[in-house]
Amino acid sequence: MGEALEPPQDAEAIDRAFGADNRNRLIDAYFAGRGDDPVTPATAWRHVYRLLLWSDPTTGLAHCYESDKSQPGKAWYSRSLAFHDWLCGGLAVEPAGLARDIDWLFVKACSDLAAVMLRREARLTEIAQQQRQSYGGRGFPEPGSDPELAELIRDTLAPYFAEPPPEEVWHVLTQRARQFLAVQNKRKNLVGEGFEDVLAQTVRRACGVPPDQVFTRALLYQIPGFNRAKQGGKENKVDLAIVRPTMRTIVTAKWSVRADREKQFPAEYQEYINAESQNQKFQYVFVTNEFDPARLMRACEVLSGNALMFDHVVHINTDAIRAAYSQDTAGGRRPTSSWSKVVQHIDNGRLISLERWLSGLAGQ
8 A cells, every 4th residue: 555656747637636647647556566466367356456445434344335234233234244354365464454455546546635735725825824914813713723623533532642732733633634524525436437447457457458449438439330329319428348359348337336327227238239330249248346136136137128138247256245145144144035146146157257257358
């Protein structure tokens, strides 16, 4: 987690700390520092998890399901414990230290954002001092002050202080706490598009696919072999596309699956079919880190006409699913029908791992 990065050459890229330019700069830097752990189909899942997976602050465990349903006493807390334990074994880290070995992309983007904010705050402070001159000596609150938050922290930590910190320290602490909470809201965007970027770079590096054959968030007509939408129709972006001489692959990449997104998959697939211009087969693939058994089951079984819609349903690591689900039987609970079907789909090859999918791509 402590790799040193060269400062970005493009000032605008760093200002967009969570944007595509900076994300890809950071992902490049991550892989450049992994010479001792090259990206292959077999190791790809570790890199994806190190880059994107995070520790749930309310449980302290690696996040594999919705936070409100993973609290102590609920079924997904046991499953989260099992996943956390499995992941520690796979990454060869101690349970208490896992948080420092994952969430790489978010941590680095936050660091970049903090650098930008410090520069901006320095400029704004100078301006604010001029604006406040006529009110000097009257005890006006400092910009960014949060007395309630400071008091909450003070009351909690006061017994441990040899002497109270000065007010300027409280001011800095509350500002940093508020920034931390605010930046957490950016995680959703980073995990969404960041997942697409990480998959694209993983495909290129693990499968030897040239950059000009991998497309992220491209309009459908920009992908070879597909036409524009009909006049007046909406031009949708494709999460990820891989165009090789032997096969075109359209990828829907979703770290987790919302019910409204599930409903869009068949409509999007029909658009791809209608826009296909070469009268040739293309693959439609779903890649996810979803753990909910009902959602995974539906993805594996959704039909288009009388055929399965997705050519492949890919999970970052199907062993992680088995580890989480095994906690149910260990606790004496009977597996649900969707739980059993997901395991069957793994056993019969309908739900495959990222390793297996990348191995197939490398052979095309």
